[in-house]
Amino acid sequence: MLESPGIVVLTGAGISRESGLATFRDPDGVWARVRIEDVATPEAFARDPARVHGFYNARRAQLDEPAVAPNAAHMALAALERSWPGAFLLVTQNVDDLHERAGSRRLVHMHGELKRARCTRCEATQAWSAPLDTRTLCPSCVMPGGMRPDIVWFGEMPYHMDRISAALARCGLFVSIGTSGNVYPAAGFVAELRGRAETVELNLLPSEGAALFDDAIHGPATEVVPAYVARLLARWT
Secondary structure: OOOOOOEEEEEOHHHOHHHOOOOOOOOOOHHHHOOHHHHOOHHHHHHOHHHHHHHHHHHHHHOOOOOOOOOHHHHHHHHHHHHOOOOEEEEEOOOOOHHHHHOOOOEEEOOEEEEEEEEOOOOOEEEOOOOOOOOOEOOOOOOEOOEEEEEOOOOOOOOOHHHHHHHHHHOOEEEEEOOOOOOOOHHHHHHHHOOOOEEEEEEOOOOOOHHHOOEEEEOOHHHHHHHHHHHHHHHHO
């Protein structure tokens, strides 16, 4: 049997759409209803922290609604991780916890997590599921006013880039799922890998970078991801 290639899977908001979570850049997405400049930049937080907290408190609470749960695409990727005999890393741009709830463990959140908080005073981070406000005390330094969602806002550096770069350098297969193809640095991964790794797009519609992939399969994530994973495992395991 041939040696299984290392895999890097990149996921975006499209994989969580069928779990009841809104995407961002679609015509009816999050950024059609609220301005990035008002809730998703360091300047917005400095200008109106109460508004920013309110936006993220609502999104964090939504994750606990009974209707929001991992879907078949999340479950298929967790199964792929468990069964894959080679190197594997799931890189998600999503800030929800649906991959973890599906059973994924070898993953990184490059844009942070809704259920974590960070103190701007002492830089400590911790798991967090309660609402945040300007009076919230940091559990580490016990100072008020510095707690913020542990989210990478526009203008900030994504997390885990060293680990992601190392995994991309070693991988033989890159699979992009549910991404718009216009948010960098993630949108540039496929161009970086052209000619040295197999690249596949699984998306509802062609992304902005669809032409850069070796192969593309378009349709709902709950249909195309499980089917692709089944074929991949049959081919390599």
